[in-house]
Amino acid sequence: MTKNVHVKIEEMKTNTGLIKNLELSIGKVVDYSWTEPMGPTPMPSLTTLRDWDMKLLNKYKPFYMEGLVLSGLKHFAPNLKTITLDNMYHPHASWAFPNASMKDWAENLKVMISKFGEGQ
Numbered sequence: 001m002t003k004n005v006h007v008k009i010e011e012m013k014t015n016t017g018l019i020k021n022l023e024l025s026i027g028k029v030v031d032y033s034w035t036e037p038m039g040p041t042p043m044p045s046l047t048t049l050r051d052w053d054m055k056l057l058n059k060y061k062p063f064y065m066e067g068l069v070l071s072g073l074k075h076f077a078p079n080l081k082t083i084t085l086d087n088m089y090h091p092h093a094s095w096a097f098p099n100a101s102m103k104d105w106a107e108n109l110k111v112m113i114s115k116f117g118e119g120q
Helices: 051-059 062-076 102-117
Strands: 005-013 018-026
Touching: none
Parallel strands: none
Antiparallel strands: 005 018
């Protein structure tokens, strides 16, 4: 059984179209321009981020990344309850603020903080 498949097509003509420079990899990521070795930890902290970590953070905007994480938690840890304090609604969180302006969101967050501080 083949674990890793790598197909590279420089040019292919078919009845439906023309394909040029197609590269498909299944099982691993292929990036010939990658110059850094794998980092020392799979989950680095913000202080230990290197250039390859920042590539991921720059590609996926925070809202999108949060949605991916919440979706994974919802489906693979169904008993886990998640809360997001973002000003945008996240459908995969157990509880989330509705979409709100920054002003409304800040006011609602202050109310929540005061309630938690009172132990309610």
